[in-house]
Amino acid sequence: MKRVMIGGFSHETNTFNPVPTELEAFRHEARYGSQVVSPAAPGCVGGFVTAMAEADAGLELVGSVYAAAPPGGSVTDAAFAAISAILLETLEREPVDAVYLDLHGAMVTESETDGEGALLERVRQRVGPGVPIAVTLDMHATLTPLMVRNADLVSVYRCYPHTDLAERGREVARLLCRTLRGEVRPVTALAKPPLLIGPPLNVLPQDLPMGLTYERARHLERTLPGVLLACPAQGFMQQDVPAAGVGVVVTADADRALAQRVADELGDLLFAHRREYWVRLPAAGEAVRLALRSVPPVSIADGGDNIGAGTPGDGTALLGEILRQGVDSAFVQLWDPEATARATAAGVGAVVTLDVGGKSHALYGPPVRLTGRVSRVSDPSQPVAAARLEVGGVTLLLTAVAVGPNTLDLPHALGIRPETYRLTVCKGGFAFRVSYPPSIYRYVLSATPGFSSTDLSTFPYRQIRRPLYPLDEI
Ligand SMILES: [Zn+2]
Secondary structure (H helix, E strand, O other), X not given: OOEEEEEEEEOXXXXXXXXXEOHHHHHHEEEEHHHOOOOOXXXXXXXXXXXXXXXXXXXXXXXXXXXXXXXEOOEOHHHHHHHHHHHHHHHHHOOOOEEXXXXXXXXXXXXXXXXXXXXXXXXXXXXXOOOOEEEEEOOOOOOOHHHHHOOOXXXXXXXXXXXXXXXXXXXHHHHHHHXXXXXXXXXXXXXXXOEOOOOOOOOXXXXXOHHHHHHHHHHHHHHOOOEEEEEEEOOOOXXXXXXXXXXXXXXXXXXXXXXXXXXXXXXXXHHHXXXXXXOOOOOHHHHHHHHHHOOOOEEEEEHHHOHHHOOOOOOOHHHHXXXXXXOOOEEEEEXXXXXXXXXXXXXXXXXXXXXXXXXXXXXXXOOEEEEEEEEEEOOOOOOXXXXXXXXXXXXXXXXXXXXXXXXXXXXXXXXXXXXXXXXXXXXXXOHHHHOXXXXXXXXXXXXXXXXXXXXXXXXXXXXXXXXXXXXXXX
16 A cells, blocks of 8 residues: 655744744644544645545555644744654654645745755655655745755645635645556746745736736646646745745646746746836825725735734834824724733723833834723633723724734624724735625725835845846846
């Protein structure tokens, strides 16, 4: 019976965030052994296991480890070594016929600018050249030659928000089964046009101009014999690494020249539209003014403090403007453990004066001094300590840990219905539109300062390849 090892190691690293990501952060989502090999596993792995079971190819699935941490600063060497070691030990223990790894593609460690490349190289050294390695990656993967050289099958998410994970898992499972039956012999190639883009700019795969490249990739996959997978990856702008920027990885059947030709064509198409991805976004003051002119409810995306892109969540630029402009109905959520504790200690009904937010880094400050009435505090049984404060018409939700806007569980638990406010600040880029749907909200995206800013002059790049558009006019 043939054996397939399954594992995962996922982190989106914002190298400008000075707070390192420790091993502890990977306990956020950690599964081991047989827990990994479950059709009910979330994301790509669940899809992979389901498709493998359906294929009924008589394969034995060997679970190793799946570990994911929320986005943040560079992964410590100790965390990288610990999780890699579990994956490598599984391979050491029992020989396998194939490997499937669910990765992000934008992991940076204290000493590796290409975490996934370093991991895949070690896995390849362990299993040798004859064992196929299949990989799924996030749309915001920073593809590198080392990654692509050490993987035989690569699929990258194609939807934003990322709703196609299970489908990507099924896709590589089916191709890996065909590989193990000897029906195909996958080989990969990479194109790296000199272009930096990043969420949440003008880069949705369902919109123009980005849609042109995704459509063309799909078309080539369907119509060009021998092309198994053709996948653009957008990269992650908040990384100072040599490979920063977009990429295209193509998997073809036994024909590396074909894979390279298709990758180059798609890379050229991405690059040809380089001037259209970059749009000018309003600063905080202008964003609030624009939102007030729009039909409510309006959600303002705090572009520089996008928690999903690894930022602290305590940026005060928009809160400060909302108070300065006298907005009479707004909901703002802010990470501030100290203010949360003080409001909680004061208790429901108390009027408190606090300095909130702006404490993590100068870019996110200064703290805002305000006086408000504590109207709710979280139940000790709730997973996140939080306090709700009413400051005139502004509802402020203070939290002890940073909570992104992709779900509304926390506001709902404190009785907050964001859709009832004229303005809402979302510390996200785009993915939050799942919980703040376009059927209800209008959106303003703001170029606030921070580690996820869309203003490239914010970032002291030193290691990235040059020339690179738009830093260089090419
Ligand atoms: Zn992503």
